[in-house]
Amino acid sequence: MDPTTTPSRELDDTLALLRQLVAFDTTSRVSNLDLIDFAEAHLARHGIASLRVSDAGGTKANLYATIGPTDRGGVLLAGHTDVVPAEGPGWTTPPFTLDARHGRLYGRGSADMKGFIACVLAMVPAFASAGLHTPIHLALTFDEEIGCVGVRRLLDVLALMPVRPRMGIVGEPTSMRVVCEHKGKVALRVRVRGREAHSSRPPAGVNAVAHAARLIAFIGELAEDKRRHGPFDPLYEVPYTTLHVGVVRGGSALNVVPAECSFDFEIRHLPGEAPDALLERIGRYADDTLLPTMREVAPEASIDFTPLASYPGLQVDAEAEAVRFVQDLLDDRRPPGKIAFGTEAGLFHARCGVPTVVCGPGDIAQAHQPDEFVDVEQLQRCLGFLGRLRDALGASRIAGG
Ligand SMILES: [Zn+2]
Numbered sequence: 001m002d003p004t005t006t007p008s009r010e011l012d013d014t015l016a017l018l019r020q021l022v023a024f025d026t027t028s029r030v031s032n033l034d035l036i037d038f039a040e041a042h043l044a045r046h047g048i049a050s051l052r053v054s055d056a057g058g059t060k061a062n063l064y065a066t067i068g069p070t071d072r073g074g075v076l077l078a079g080h081t082d083v084v085p086a087e088g089p090g091w092t093t094p095p096f097t098l099d100a101r102h103g104r105l106y107g108r109g110s111a112d113m114k115g116f117i118a119c120v121l122a123m124v125p126a127f128a129s130a131g132l133h134t135p136i137h138l139a140l141t142f143d144e145e146i147g148c149v150g151v152r153r154l155l156d157v158l159a160l161m162p163v164r165p166r167m168g169i170v171g172e173p174t175s176m177r178v179v180c181e182h183k184g185k186v187a188l189r190v191r192v193r194g195r196e197a198h199s200s201r202p203p204a205g206v207n208a209v210a211h212a213a214r215l216i217a218f219i220g221e222l223a224e225d226k227r228r229h230g231p232f233d234p235l236y237e238v239p240y241t242t243l244h245v246g247v248v249r250g251g252s253a254l255n256v257v258p259a260e261c262s263f264d265f266e267i268r269h270l271p272g273e274a275p276d277a278l279l280e281r282i283g284r285y286a287d288d289t290l291l292p293t294m295r296e297v298a299p300e301a302s303i304d305f306t307p308l309a310s311y312p313g314l315q316v317d318a319e320a321e322a323v324r325f326v327q328d329l330l331d332d333r334r335p336p337g338k339i340a341f342g343t344e345a346g347l348f349h350a351r352c353g354v355p356t357v358v359c360g361p362g363d364i365a366q367a368h369q370p371d372e373f374v375d376v377e378q379l380q381r382c383l384g385f386l387g388r389l390r391d392a393l394g395a396s397r398i399a400g401g
Contacts, residue, residue, distance in 0.1 A: 010122050010123065010126070010383050010387075011122075011376075011379065011380060011383060013122040014118045014119050014122040014379050014383060015098075015100070015105070015118075015376075015379075017042075017117075017118040017121050017122055018098055018105060018107075018110065018114060018115060018118035018379075019098040020038065021035060021038075021109070021114040021117060021118055022096060022097070022098045022107035022108065022109055022110060022114055023096055023097065023098070024038070024096075025096050026081050026082050026083055026109070026142075027082065027083055027084070027085050027086070027108075028082040028083070028084070028142075028143055028144075028145045028146045029085075031059045031060055032060050032061065032081045032082055032142045033059065033060065033061060035081050035140075036052065036061045036063050036081070036140065039063055039117075039121060039140055040052070040063060042121055042124065043065050043124060043138075046124050046125050046128040047128060048065050048066075048067055048124065048128060049065065050063050050064060050065035050138075051063070051064045051065070051157075053153050053154045053157050054153075055142065055143075055150065055153065060142040060143065060150060061142065062139065062140060062141045062142060062150055062151065062153060062154040063138070063139070063140040064137070064138065064139050064140075064154060064157075064158070065137070065138045066135050066136075066137050066138075067124070067127045067128055067132060067135060067136045067137075067138070068127075068130075068132030068133070068134065068135030068136060068393070069132070069133070069134075069135050070135065070163065071163060072134065072135065072163060073135075073163055073164055073165050073166035074132075074134045074135030074136055074137055074165055074166060074393065075134065075135075075136055075137070075165065075166065075167055075168070075169065075325075075389065075393065076136075076137040076138075076139060076165035076167065076168035076169065076348070076354060076356070077120050077136060077137070077138055077139070077168075077169055077171065077386075078138075078139040078140075078141065078151075078168055078169070078170045078171070078344060078345075078348065078356075079113045079114075079116050079117045079120070079139075079140060079141070079170065079171045079172075079360070080113060080140075080141045080142065080143075080144030080145070080150075080151070080344065081114075081117070081140050081141065081142055082142050082143055082144055082145050082146075082150075083108045083109035083112070083114070083145065084108075084112075084145050084367075084368045086108040086370075088370055089370065090369075090370030090371060091370045091371060092370075092371055093106055093107075093371070095107060095108040095370075095372075096108060098110065100376075103375060103376050103377065104373040104374070104375055104376070105373055105374050105375075105376060105379075106371055106372065106373045107372065107373075108372055109372070110362070110366075110372055110373055110374040111173045111361075111362030111363060111364070111366045111367050111372055111373065111374045112172065112173055112362070112364070112366075112367035112368065112372070113171055113172055113173060113360060113362070115173075115360075115361050115362050115374040115378065115379055115382070116171030116172075116173075116360040116361055116362075116382060117140065117171070118379070119171075119361065119379055119382040119383050119386060120138060120171070120386065122383065123383065123386045123387070123390065126387070126390055127390055130390045130391075130393070130394040131394055132390070132393045132394050133393060133394065133395070134166075134393040135393070136389070136390075136393060137165050139151075139154060141154060141344060144343075144344055146309065147187070147308070147309025147310070147311065148309075148311040148342070148343075148344050148347055149309070151344045151347055151348075152347065152351070155347060155348070155351045155352050158352050158354075159351065159352050164352060164353070164354060165348075165354045166354070167321065167322035167325065167354065167355050167356065167357075168322070168345065168348045168349075168354045168355070168356030168357070169322075169326060169356065169357055169358075169359055169360075170343050170344055170345040170348070170356055170357070170358045170359075170360070171358075171359065171360030171361070171382070172341070172343045172345075172358050172360050172364070173360050173361060173362035173363055173364045173366070173367060173374070174337065174339065174358055174359055174360055174364070175361075175362070175363050175378065176330065176359060176360070176361055176378065176381045176382060176385065177332065177334070177336075177337050177359065178323060178326050178327050178330065178332060178336045178337065178357050178358075178359050179314075179336060179337045179338065179339050179357060179358040179359065180314070180315075180316040180317070180318055180320070180323050180336040180337075180338070180357050180358075181235075181271055181313070181314055181315050181316070181336075181337075181338040181339075182271070182313060182314045182338065182339045182340070182341065182342055182343060182345070182346065182358065183236070183241075183268045183269055183270060183271060183313050183340065183342065184268070184269050184271055184275070184310070184311060184312045184313030184314075184342065184346060185266055185267065185268050185269070185309070185310060185311055185342050186266065186267050186269075186275045186279070186307070186309075186310040187264065187265070187266040187267075187307070187308040187309045187310065188264070188265060188266075188279075188305050188306060188307055188308055189262060189263070189264050189305070189306045189308055190212070190215065190262060190263050190264075190265065190286075190303065190304070190305055190306075191260070191261075191262045191302075191303070191304045191306070192208045192209075192211050192212040192215070192250075192260070192261045192262065192302075192303050193208060193259060193260055193300070193301060193302045193303075193304075194206030194207055194208035194211060194257070194258070194259050194260075194261075194294060194298055194301050195257070195259055195297060195298035195300070195301065196256060196257055196258070196259040197256075197257040198255065198256070198257070199254065199255040199256055199257055200255075201257075202257055203297070204257075204297075205257030205259070205297070205298075206257070206259075206294045206297050206298040206301050207257050207258060208250055208251075208258050208259055208260050208261040209250040209251050209258045209261045211261070211290050211294060211303075212248065212250060212261035212262075212263055214289075214290060215263075215282070215285065215286060215290060215303070216245050216248070216263060216265075218282065218285045219243050219245060219265055219282060220243075220245075222243050222278055222281065222282070223242060223243040223244070226240045226241045226242065226243065227240060227242075231270060231272075231273060233270055233338070235337075235338045236270070236338050236340060237340050238340065240270070241267065241268065241269040241270050241273055241275070241278070242267070242268045243265065243266070243267050243278065244265060244266055244268075245263055245264070245265040246264055246265065246266065247263060247264040248261070248262075248263040249261065249262050249263070250262065250263075264308065267279070268340075268342075269313060270313065271312070271313025271314055271315035271346070272313070272315060279305075282305075283305065286303040286305075287303075290303060291303060311342050311344075311346055311347060312346040312347060312349075312350040313342075313346055314343065314345045314346035314349060314356070314358070315346075315349075316349060316355050316356065316357060318335060318336050320355050321355070322355040322356065322357050323336050323357055325392075326357055326359055329385055329388045329389055329392060330359070330385055336357070339358065339364070341364055343358050345357065345358050359385075360382065361374055361375075361378035361379050361381060361382040362374040362375070362378050363378075
């Protein structure tokens with residue numbers, strides 16, 4: 001680590017900030033406003049105004065700020081403030097108290113992704129005093145972990161701004177490797193309604209569990225077809241689009257023909273392969289194959305699909321300016337990576353036209369786990385990167401910026 005690009009003061013500040021960020025329980029189901037207040041005050045101390053974009057109830061908020069000139073696009077640094085629950089077994093220290101051991105910092109969100117946010121906040125004084133020619137924009141979002149929900153309100157506002165970021169970096173944990181692609185996801189709940197009857201007279205009813213099972217089996221056939229016939233992208237760990245049923249609920253007693261069954265399924269698709277065709281086939285199987293026989297007995301029978309969550313895949317060209325720019329700052333000549341997990345980067349790109357890559361400290365293997373941690377060395381690398389970003393944007397405009 002080059003000490004000139006990572007002064008120990010900034011590392012000390014990062015650790016102190018991370019300690020405070022982890023101490024805010026920002027599990028997605030609760031408010032993130034304490035953390036947002038904290039970040040807003042931190043920015044204000046360095047003369048930076050920020051914009052809040054709240055949820056409908058005012059209990060959660062995104063924060064958006066620009067450091068440097070406001071009349072031109074710049075580089076967006078984005079991260080979600082919420083974390084997944086930490087109630088599960090396996091924690092050896094309290095999850096919302098940062099614990100430093102053997103070069104690692106343990107705590108919920110340390111890797112995903114408060115470590116990145118702490119680095120960015122620690123660099124705010126350096127960004128603010130750099131006389132940036134090209135601005136740095138910060139976006140802190142909420143409800144990412146439940147389907148990239150919160151950021152959409154920010155994107156609605158961003159889309160109307162006269163000046164938008166020219167490129168974006170979402171600091172999800174990639175061990176500071178540049179990622180330019182990830183899969184998209186769509187998740188749905190299916191509710192099958194038949195007709196109840198005594199189980200001694202099955203023909204008098206319409207068995208919702210049995211019909212749901214047929215639809216689940218059909219989804220399984222589609223999954224198998226994708227596994228065998230692709231399309232394939234070998235750069236993904238699972239190199240094809242997947243379909244998966246994760247939850248089934250139905251029936252009340254063995255001696256009752258069940259009238260209701262619901263199940264949840266998801267499609268995780270290659271970014272170039274829209275899930276619409278698969279959804280249409282599933283819907284058609286329900287409409288054309290299942291419902292007609294169900295309605296012979298029970299005209300009120302139905303199969304309804306309710307969207308639960310979705311986000312687009314990310315697909316930024318490996319030669320794109322955003323990819324090259326970040327790779328140059330990292331001095332990383334490897335081809336950009338593709339990751340299995342979803343991020344907000346695809347939404348920034350698809351909804352606001354901001355080419356966005358994923359690059360941040362820590363390893364996704366530690367995310368969503370008990371004893372989540374980030375290596376101090378990863379935070380140092382991130383600070384080094386942000387220092388070079390400041391130097392690059394202070395010295396000159398990025399091309400056309
Ligand atoms: Zn995350």
